[in-house]
Amino acid sequence: MSAHEHHAGALPPEPEKATLEGRNKILGFWLFLGAETVLFGTLFSAYLAFRNSVLDGPKPEELFQLPMTFIMTVVLLVSSLTSVFAVQAMHRHKTGQMLGWMAVTIALGAVFLGLEIYEFNEYAHEGHRFTTSAFSSAFYTLVGFHGGHVAFGILWIGLVILQILKKGLTVVTAPKVYVSAIYWHFIDVVWVFIFTVVYLMGKV
Amino acid sequence: MTENHSASQPQTQRHRVEGPQKHIVVFVLSMVLTIIAFAAVAAGKVNKLFVIFLLLGMAIVQAFAQMAFWMHMKDRGHFFPIIGIVGGVFVVIMLVALALLWTWW
Numbered sequence: 418m419s420a421h422e423h424h425a426g427a428l429p430p431e432p433e434k435a436t437l438e439g440r441n442k443i444l445g446f447w448l449f450l451g452a453e454t455v456l457f458g459t460l461f462s463a464y465l466a467f468r469n470s471v472l473d474g475p476k477p478e479e480l481f482q483l484p485m486t487f488i489m490t491v492v493l494l495v496s497s498l499t500s501v502f503a504v505q506a507m508h509r510h511k512t513g514q515m516l517g518w519m520a521v522t523i524a525l526g527a528v529f530l531g532l533e534i535y536e537f538n539e540y541a542h543e544g545h546r547f548t549t550s551a552f553s554s555a556f557y558t559l560v561g562f563h564g565g566h567v568a569f570g571i572l573w574i575g576l577v578i579l580q581i582l583k584k585g586l587t588v589v590t591a592p593k594v595y596v597s598a599i600y601w602h603f604i605d606v607v608w609v610f611i612f613t614v615v616y617l618m619g620k621v
Numbered sequence: 622m623t624e625n626h627s628a629s630q631p632q633t634q635r636h637r638v639e640g641p642q643k644h645i646v647v648f649v650l651s652m653v654l655t656i657i658a659f660a661a662v663a664a665g666k667v668n669k670l671f672v673i674f675l676l677l678g679m680a681i682v683q684a685f686a687q688m689a690f691w692m693h694m695k696d697r698g699h700f701f702p703i704i705g706i707v708g709g710v711f712v713v714i715m716l717v718a719l720a721l722l723w724t725w726w
Contacts, residue, residue, distance in 0.1 A: 434698075444701055451705030458713030462720035487659050494651055501644045501691050508639070602691045606684045612655075613680040617662045621672050 428510050432591035439592035446596045450603050457607055460559040461614060467551035468619065474549035477556075477619030480540060486616045489532050490608065493567075496525035497605035500598045507594050512586045515594065519578050522601060526571045533564045556615065563611055566604050573597050647690045654679040 429435040433443065468477060503518035537557070540546075547557045574597045581590055658679050661672050689695040694702060 447699075447702035448705045450702075451709035454706060454709030455712045455716075458709070458716045461713070462716040465717060466720040466724040483659055483663055487655075490655055491652070494648070494655065497687065497691060498644065498648045502641065505639070505641060505644075599692055602687060606687055606692075609651075609680050609683050609687075613658065613676050617658055617676050618673055620662045621669055621676070 428586065428591075429588070431508060432510075432586065432588050433507070433595035435588040435591070439588060439595075442592045442596060443599070446599060450599070453603065457559075457562070457610075460555075460562055461610070464555040464559045464615065467555040470551035471553075472550040474553055475540075475543055475545050477552070477615075480543065480545055481616050481619055482536075483616070483620060485532065485536055486612055489529055489536075490612050492525050492529045492532070493605050493608050496522045496529070497602050499525065500601045504595060504598045507586065507591060510586065512581065515586070516578055516581060519574055519594070523571045523574050523578075526567050526574075526601075530564060530567050530571070533560070533567075537561075560611060560615065563604065563607055566607070570597070570601050570604055574601065643690055647686045650686055651683050654683045 433439050471477075499518045499521045503515050503522060506512075506514035506518055545553050545556075547554055577590070577593050577597050580593070584590055586594075658676050661667065661675060688706070693699065694706075
């Protein structure tokens, strides 16, 4: 592990953009996020189309608990901020700090995921299962897909941490940190629309 | 900190390390908007259409702030990322409009 915070002079100020490969990786990732936006858009449009098709299952306003959603929102928002701090620590070449913030980020992500699993479990007990109605299918597909992204992000950032521990912060590993942070922010931005469109508008 | 910031400065000048202040401002803004959104719904008995537009407006403001600062989209060299995301959002708007029009009107 490279804890040489003071003589990391060889590393450029923004190591993630120091090589063409790094810059291309970031650009390619942004185009992927454009496609992800469309993917989530299809799930949102399906949800909006089916949100009143509840058959005999529970309605959104009977199901959703605002305090729970609020806690999940705050947890994910804070994790997005800690992810910013990780990238800022990287720009200062403080590898230890960066790894610490990344670890906090995935810990908060795990809390979010745990709350979501608990929430889905509660819903299932209340008779809101995947096959209950068009609403329930669209709900679980959209929110579950977001949860899947959180789970993937935890795995990804965890693996990046392991790689940094092994190889240190270099112009090769820095783009991975940066791109995984962008991904994490994207997940948070998608959640902003999920809590607004699914949970809050379901309660209005 | 770098005070004069002319274009002819070398790389190292432009790449001064940014402080956390802006990001904390975005965080506080996001928190405030989130709290207002939840409070508006929890309060209930307000004009339904007004609340929906308020919620959507605040979500969009929050998303913009986070994308601009946390995802660094306001920084230079983000032309193609903006094209990618704007293109994606354009398709999303069409999909949502289409789904709503087909289903409910």
